[in-house]
Amino acid sequence: MATVVYIPTYDTDSTFYMSKTKIGIDHFSADADEYSISGVTTLTDMLNSQYTLQQLNEVSPSQADYDTADRMAQELVESVTQLADTLKKTTADYVNTTENGYIVITENTGISTRSIIICGGLIFIFMLINYVRIAMDTLSRRAQRERVKKDM
Helix, strand or coil: CCCEEEEEEECCCCCEEEEEEECCHHHHHHHHHHHHHHHHHHHHHHHHHHHHHHHHHHCCCCHHHHHHHHHHHHHHHHHHHHHHHHHHHHHHHHHHHHHCCCCCCCCCCCCCHHHHHHHHHHHHHHHHHHHHHHHHHHHHHHHHHHHHHHHC
């Protein structure tokens, strides 16, 4: 694409020469490319959202679906509760074995070992739940893309 053009011109002495002039067409072209990509991305997002809304509107879950979801949520709560109980017992066992039956007097330094272990356990549980959520989201998007490809 041309960024410079030559224009035939006469100077003040009536001498003919070619004047070199820069044009901004390359900027227009770059901007057009960016806007085109942005438009395609926005259109794709809109179509994906529209498809998702359409699928959600077509779904009418039965009572069995609600019962299954409730059961799965309850199982998740029980698993997290069991992990928390195990973490408490592990922490208590650790504290008991490190004290060797003695009374331990320590200066308060702000964060105890028990607090660190509990925080570590909670972080692990949070990361586990997040991993499951991300995996489900990825599988859902992959299935959605496959359905869109089939529809096209």
